[in-house]
Amino acid sequence: MANINNIRMFTRVYELENMSAAARDLRVSAAVASSRIGELEKQLGIRLFTRTTRSIQPTEQGRIFYPKALKVLEALEEAEAAVHEITLNPRGSIFVSAPLGIGRRLIAPNVAVFREKYPEIHTRLRLSDRALDVAGEGLDVAFVVGNPPDSGLMMKPIATFERVLCASPEYIRRKGRPVHGADLISQDHDCLLLRFPGSTEFRWSLNTSDGFQNFDVKGPFACDDGDVLTEWALDGRGIINKPTFEIQHHLDSGALIPVCQKSPPPNTQLAVLYPHRKNQDPKSRFFIDFMSDTLKAALA
Template sequence: MAYLDNVKTFVRVFELRNMSAAARDLRISAAVASSRISQLEEHLGVRLFQRTTRQLNPTEQGNTFYKGATKILDAVQDAEADISNITSVPRGSLYIAAPLGLGQKIIAPFVPEFHAEYPHVHIRLRLSDRRLDLAAEGLDASFFLGVPEDSTLKLRKIMDCPRQLYASPDYLAKHGQPETSADLKGKHACLNLRYPGAREFQWPLETSEGVKRVTVTGPFESDHGEVLTNWALEGHGIILKPMFEVSDHVASGALVPVLENEPPTPIQLACLFMHRRMQDPKARLFIDFMVKKIQDALAP
């Protein structure tokens, strides 16, 4: 098992190009990760990485060993998953992430139900509207609204969620109801979800001329979706939200639809995971369970 642990550590260091990030992902110390790489290099009689103070790059031998190492680990994990499906009760911790609105309204309420069915599986749920790095954060799966930037991840599409622009009646009484997408530019305060590394924000609207990407601005922005909702409720501007996220506020009249003749395009709701994480039976069980719950909860 010690050799297999060394191989697992090598694969994560190779993929992340960072000893500390790999150690966090494996939940070991950086010193242990470094020691495992050194043991593996001594066993193989070659250097697997060229190390400098700033970079960690694989050698030619490291590139060759990685191709074989991933096949070995995939085969071992497939075999373990098959055995677990037959002989054992799912157990251990799952680290799951989700956007704040989806997590609060849809996912979190079903976590106790999943735990009641699988009492030996512990769910560690992180809610954040920021884009998260699954490998660096040590996540087993992440529910996601939009299109992922990392093409190396596996994606399971759940559904397309309709969206709408909303504002409070007080805001519209003061500033008027926009009649076309052109009215959003300069005439209205648009409340944007923005986080470090985010690109220039545009709202994709379905117009009579096709989808138009409208660059919008406003006096406030945040990386926290609930903050934007609260600002809209207080009359500070217009928000773009999935309909399910603000349905209670719309039903009460606290928020009203804006620009219904040019609505935003629907947004993809999906689950992201790394291939090897899905070999874990409890990860497959949780994702299958939650996908069904989400589809039932958000069905038209």
Template sequence: MAYLTNLRMFVRVYELGSMSAAARDQRCSPAVASARIAELERHLGLRLFNRTTRTLRPTEAGRTFYDGAREVLEAVSAAEARVREDADALRGTVFAAAPLGLGRRVVAPAIPAFRAEFPDVHVRLRLTDRVVDMATEGLDLALHLGPLADSDLKVRAIADCPRSLVAAPDYVARRGMPADGEALVRDGHDCLMLRFPGAQEFRWTLRTPNGPRAFAVQGPVESDDGDVLTGWALDGLGVALKPDFEVADHLAAGRLVRVAEATPPDPVPLACLSPARASADPRVHVFAERMIAACRAGVAVGAPS
């Protein structure tokens, strides 16, 4: 097992580009991580990384060895998955991430039932509306709401989540009911934007009779937390673009109303992402299955009829 442990450390150092980051990922000290790489290099009789005080770069041999090492670890994970058919055999920790709204409303409430079924599987759940870097953050699984960039991650489509433009009734009474995206821009409606540091000009892509069109909306406030935007919309600060499952209760109770319904936003795809190294792990696979089922049930609410 020591050799496999060293292989796992090598793969994480290679992927993260940092001995200290890989040590954190593998729950050990940087000294232990360095010792494992040194032991692997002695076994192979060659250097896998060129190190300086500030940089760590794979050698040509390291780049070649990485592909084979990852294949070995994936094969071991797959073999373990085949023999762990009994739920009692599932143990360890799953590191997962989800968007804030989805995590609070759907994923977190599903964790107690999962833990009751698999008490030896621990869950470390991170909630953020930012796009996570799974390799850097050492995640086994991420629930992703939005378009996907090309990657080597394993992707499982979950659902297309309906979305709406919403505002509080008092905002509409004060500013008027925008009929469409054109009115949002023309009449200077306050739009509540989900934006992160470094984001450029913000646009909402809405469906028009002539096809999708990006509208350069503006507003006085913005946040990187989708639930903050919902709160601001409820307070009458402006118009928010929200997945329906996040605002279904508010719409049903009349605390929010749909606006600009002539040009609605397209549904947003929800997917489950896993690195290849994690997707074959039985505890990750079972956790993903339970969360995907919970998400499919949880996001299928609040869609306009």
């Protein structure tokens, strides 16, 4: 396939009827210009110009090739213009996933704001507390809470926030208020568990006086929807382990009370995952940057 720079040089030599003038026009040396014409002739297997010491004239094949070459260059310019337009005004659909809690409270409302800024980008939002296969399920962007497994995906950290163990006043009156992580086991507390295939939330990691320890907690209630766990906790069914921002209003009102304050959960991370190729996709890049800045401000 002919090199596009060689084709561009050919058209300028054809139009200006002068190798040196064409070289100056394209800001290369006369030697480079001559080399490019020679390469193109070799690739095509024809002579494009008849050269003398005083002039350069197109051959019959050169005259036939010229209008075709112009169409190639025009098509390239149109393609470049289209790409430039998409970069400045991206359009199309992006497929996004997020955990239920942060998805409902922060992602979904800001998707609407993003649409106002980029009306040609359509966001397909999927909310689930289940771990999703980003590549296998065709996702462009996936928000995750915690430490995702090594998947070969690109990751952009957004914010770090606290988690808290808490329960309702009614539960604490009935079952007592655990102080240490070990109390969850020794006092047989009901822990509300986020469970789905592959889930590990039944093992809570807590920061004790001896460092981080894992506790194999248990309870009669489990669900794959974190908001259901919160409702159960409000109803006095047990203890939940939740990001503070999701339940701050319940903590402020006293509807939920922190427990195990001598053994708090470690802080957790909100991050966005995306396939490496999506870093070059303007609509995905714009969405990631917008949501990252917006969520950092909201969680500050």
